Amino acid sequence: QVQLVESGGGLVQPGGSLRLSCSASGNIFRINAMGWYRQAPGKQRELVATVTRGGSTNYADSVKGRFTISRDGAKNTVDLQMNSLKPEDTTVYYCNAQIGSGNYWGQGTQVTVSS
Numbered sequence: 001q002v003q004l005v006e007s008g009g010g011l012v013q014p015g016g017s018l019r020l021s022c023s024a025s026g027n028i029f030r031i032n033a034m035g036w037y038r039q040a041p042g043k044q045r046e047l048v049a050t051v052t053r054g055g056s057t058n059y060a061d062s063v064k065g066r067f068t069i070s071r072d073g074a075k076n077t078v079d080l081q082m083n084s085l086k087p088e089d090t091t092v093y094y095c096n097a098q099i100g101s102g103n104y105w106g107q108g109t110q111v112t113v114s115s
Contacts, residue, residue, distance in 0.1 A: 002026040002104045004095045009109030016113070017083045022095030022106055024076040032098040034071055034078035038111075040091040048093065049080060063089075085113045 008020040020036065035050030035058075049059045049069040057069055068081040078095065090113045095106035 002028060002099055004097055004104055004106035006095045006106040006109040009111045011112045012085055013115050014087055014113055016085050018111060020080040020093055020109060022078050024097050028076060029100050034097045036080045036093055037096055038091045038093045087113045089113050
């Protein structure tokens with residue numbers, strides 16, 4: 001089994017910053033990629049940012065220039081630094097890890113951007 005534990009969500013004012021962290025543990029053989037997705041009520045889960053084992057990153061257009069994803073391969077962690085947050089960034093954020101042939105998700109962490 002693989003567990004993904006997220007932390008760092010919360011309430012922030014527009015223009016503020018938050019940092020999300022995710023730690024993977026358990027039966028980890030090979031992490032191919034880790035990333036962050038988000039899902040608003042009634043909508044499909046969407047990619048925010050991903051980083052591969054080799055360090056290649058991919059960002060949703062809506063967060064480019066504002067969010068930065070980083071990964072620590074030795075610690076099996078992935079962070080998402082979110083700057084210049086907007087109200088439309090408000091939703092639940094999910095950590096994802098692609099390990100071997102499996103696809104794993106965290107429990108989600110709420111991010112609320114409001115004045």
